[in-house]
Amino acid sequence: MATTSSPAATPARPDQRRRRLLGGRPSTSAGVAALVGLVSAGLALGVAQLVAALVRPQSAPVLAIGSAFIDRVPPWLKDTAIRLFGTHDKLVLLGSMAVVIALLAALAGVAERWRRGAGLVLVVLFGVVAVGAAVTRAGSGPFDAAPSVLGFAVGGVALRLLVDRLVAADAAAGARSSSSSAAPVKGSPTRRSVLAATAWVAAGAAAFAAAGRALGSAARDAVAARSSLKLPAPATPASAVPAGVSNGVAGTTPYLTPNADFYRIDTALTVPSIDPSTWSLRVHGMVEEEVEISFDQLLAMPMTEERVTLTCVSNEVGGGLAGNATWLGVPIAGILERARPKAGADMVLSRSIDGFSASTPLSALTDTSRGSLLAVGMNGEPLPLEHGFPVRMVVPGLYGFVSATKWVVDLEVTRFADATAYWTTRGWSAEGPIKTASRIDVPKGFAKVSPVDGGTVAVGGVAWAQTRGISAVEVQVDDGPWQPATLAAEDGLDTWRQWSYAWDAAAAGSGPHTLRVRATDGTGAVQTGERAEPAPDGSTGWHSVSVTVA
Structure with missing residues (x-):
C-alpha cells in the first residue's frame, strides 16, 4: 500500500x-x-x-x-x-x-x-x-x-x-x-x-x-503671596459710584461685576503661578532708556483707581464676555514717560509670561486722559490669579486681545510695521477699538411674561461704548418704531450703562413677540444693525430676544 x-x-x-x-x-x-x-x-x-x-x-x-x-x-x-x-x-x-x-x-x-x-x-x-x-x-x-x-x-x-x-x-x-495536567508550572x-x-x-x-x-510649589507660593498682599491706598481714588447707576430691573447684570463672576478668556491652559518677589517688568525697544521694574517698586509708585468695562473681542452680539470692575494700578503713561519712546514708534507689544502678546497703539497708552493701567487690584482685592496676578494691563476702549495682557512681564515699544501680536498672526486685526454694543438682560430669550402694573413688562439691560459713553438706548417691539429707553445714571465714559424700558405688553397682545435694542454713543453715532461675526475685529448687530406674552 x-x-x-x-x-x-x-x-x-x-x-x-x-x-x-x-x-x-x-x-x-x-x-x-x-x-x-x-x-x-x-x-x-x-x-x-x-x-x-x-x-x-x-x-x-x-x-x-x-x-x-x-x-x-x-x-x-x-x-x-x-x-x-x-x-x-x-x-x-x-x-x-x-x-x-x-x-x-x-x-x-x-x-x-x-x-x-x-x-x-x-x-x-x-x-x-x-x-x-x-x-x-x-x-x-x-x-x-x-x-x-x-x-x-x-x-x-x-x-x-x-x-x-x-x-x-x-x-x-x-x-x-492543551495538556492533560492542569497544574501550572512553578x-x-x-x-x-x-x-x-x-x-x-x-x-x-x-x-x-x-x-x-x-x-x-509655585501655585502655593502665588496663592500665599496674594493672600498676604496689602494693597496700597490709591493716590488718585475713583469717585464714588453715583446713585442711580442701577436700572432697578431685577435680573439685570450688576453694575460692578464680582471677581468670581468676571469672564475669563485667555490662551493659558492652566493659570500661571507667579511669585511677586520674582516678577519684573521690562520696558525696551524703541526707547531712549530701558526700564525694569520690580513688584515692590511698582507698589511704591502712586496708584490710581479707575472703573473700566472690559470686553472680549470674541463676545457675540448679546453675549456675556464683558464685565465692569474697579481697577487699582499705576498709569502706563508714566512708565513709558520714563523710557521715552523714540520718534516713529506707534505700538507697544506687551507679552505675558505664558507666551501671549498684544499690540496696543502707543497713543492709547501715552494718553493720560484715557486711564490705561498696570493693574494690581480688582474690586478692592489683589488681582485673582486667573485675572492676571500679580500684574495685568487695563486699557479702556480697546478689546482685550490688543490690550488686556494678563501676567504681563514685557513691554516692547515698536511699530505695527515691524511686529505682530499673538492673534494678529492668526488673522485678527492689529488694532481693536471697541464697538458700540447693547444687550437685553431681562426678559431672557424664550421667556413667558405676564403684564403687570397696567399691562407693562419690565425690560432692562446694559450698553457700552468705552471712551465715548452712551447717550441713548432704544427698544423695538416686533417691527414697530424704535422707542426711547430710560438710561440709568452715568458713572463715566469707560463703563457700561444700564437702561430700562416699560413695555406695554398688554397692548402688544398675547403670543410671541421679538424685542430688539440699539444704543447711541456719546458722539451721536447709532449702533449698526448689520450683523458681523467677532473675527477679525469684533461683532456687530442688534441684540434681540423672543418672548411670549401669556
Whole structure:
C-alpha cells in the first residue's frame, strides 16, 4: 500500500508564534493589554509631571500639547468653542485630551500584545509630538524636552515588560489547556500576576504624579503671596459710584461685576503661578532708556483707581464676555514717560509670561486722559490669579486681545510695521477699538411674561461704548418704531450703562413677540444693525430676544 508523507512543517515566524500563544480567551487578554496601556501611559505622565516640576511646569506633556493646540487653533474654531462652552472651553479641551490619551494608551497596549513593538511606535510618536510642543512654545528652552523624553521612555519600558509578561501568561495558559495536567508550572506567569504587576505600576504612577504636585510649589507660593498682599491706598481714588447707576430691573447684570463672576478668556491652559518677589517688568525697544521694574517698586509708585468695562473681542452680539470692575494700578503713561519712546514708534507689544502678546497703539497708552493701567487690584482685592496676578494691563476702549495682557512681564515699544501680536498672526486685526454694543438682560430669550402694573413688562439691560459713553438706548417691539429707553445714571465714559424700558405688553397682545435694542454713543453715532461675526475685529448687530406674552 502506498503511503504519503506529510510535508515538513514550516517554522512559524515570531509574530505568528506570538499570536498563536495568546491563549483561548483573546478578548479577555486584549482587555488586560488595554489596561496595561492605560497604566503605562499614567506612569509616563506621572514621571513627566515630576520632571516638569523641576524644569518648568508648562513643559509637562499634556499642558505643552494643549497649549500648542490653542496656539494653532484658527479663529473660527476659537469662536465656535467660546460660543458653545463659554469660559469652560479650556476645561472641555482638557477633558477631550484625557479621552484621546486614554484611547491611544489602550490602543498601544492592544497593539503591543498583537505585535511586539507596534505599541511602542505609538508611544514614540506621542512622545515626539509632546517634545515638539514643549520646545516650540514661547519662552521654552532645550530642557523643556526632558519631561516628555524621560516620561515616555519610562512608560514605554513599562509597556514592553508588562505586555511581554502578559504574552507569557497567555502562552502558559494555552499550554495548560492543551495538556492533560492542569497544574501550572512553578514560576510561570499568570494573568493574576500580570494584574498584580500592573497594580504596582499604577501605584508608582500615582506616586510620581503626587510628587510632581508636591514639588510644584509655585501655585502655593502665588496663592500665599496674594493672600498676604496689602494693597496700597490709591493716590488718585475713583469717585464714588453715583446713585442711580442701577436700572432697578431685577435680573439685570450688576453694575460692578464680582471677581468670581468676571469672564475669563485667555490662551493659558492652566493659570500661571507667579511669585511677586520674582516678577519684573521690562520696558525696551524703541526707547531712549530701558526700564525694569520690580513688584515692590511698582507698589511704591502712586496708584490710581479707575472703573473700566472690559470686553472680549470674541463676545457675540448679546453675549456675556464683558464685565465692569474697579481697577487699582499705576498709569502706563508714566512708565513709558520714563523710557521715552523714540520718534516713529506707534505700538507697544506687551507679552505675558505664558507666551501671549498684544499690540496696543502707543497713543492709547501715552494718553493720560484715557486711564490705561498696570493693574494690581480688582474690586478692592489683589488681582485673582486667573485675572492676571500679580500684574495685568487695563486699557479702556480697546478689546482685550490688543490690550488686556494678563501676567504681563514685557513691554516692547515698536511699530505695527515691524511686529505682530499673538492673534494678529492668526488673522485678527492689529488694532481693536471697541464697538458700540447693547444687550437685553431681562426678559431672557424664550421667556413667558405676564403684564403687570397696567399691562407693562419690565425690560432692562446694559450698553457700552468705552471712551465715548452712551447717550441713548432704544427698544423695538416686533417691527414697530424704535422707542426711547430710560438710561440709568452715568458713572463715566469707560463703563457700561444700564437702561430700562416699560413695555406695554398688554397692548402688544398675547403670543410671541421679538424685542430688539440699539444704543447711541456719546458722539451721536447709532449702533449698526448689520450683523458681523467677532473675527477679525469684533461683532456687530442688534441684540434681540423672543418672548411670549401669556
